[in-house]
Amino acid sequence: MAPPVAVSPLIKFSRYAALFVGIAYGSRKNARLTVSEAEVRKIEEKQKKEREERERIAKELAAANEDTILK
């Protein structure tokens, strides 16, 4: 077995620094995205309710206006 290499401390330090920076970056971006996604979901929920309301009214109007004797 080859003896272990003496890794330069600069490389070791930058490895762990990159690891911690990555953890911080990932967790902060996750927090930011969950917040913005909650807001988008709220807006979409409201729009969906309005749209369903309009569709329901349109359907009732269409059902009232069709001329069939089979009612």
Place this chain on the structure above:
Amino acid sequence: MAALAQRMVTALTTKGPVLAKNAVEFSKPRLQTFWYYAKVEMVPPTPAEIPKITEGFSNLIKAARTGAWMQTTVREGVRNTVVVAEIGFWFFIGEIIGRRSLIGYNV
């Protein structure tokens, strides 16, 4: 169907421990070699090595300034590229850990 389930359960209880023991015995020497190298190469730098860190950093800057980087061989250049790529991979692994999801952000 019930017989199949019963066979599976008996196989699990009889062969399960044997398989686990074989797995442990297989992995022990490999874990030992991993630990043998990791103890020296993967350990985070101790505070005693901080002056060496600053010295290495200033060496980098000096090499960039004086143009010594133009004298590097291709072999050295490839090795440096692989080292920098490894540092980049540690960043991405950190991001995976930070967002607590393997592939994307689970929003």
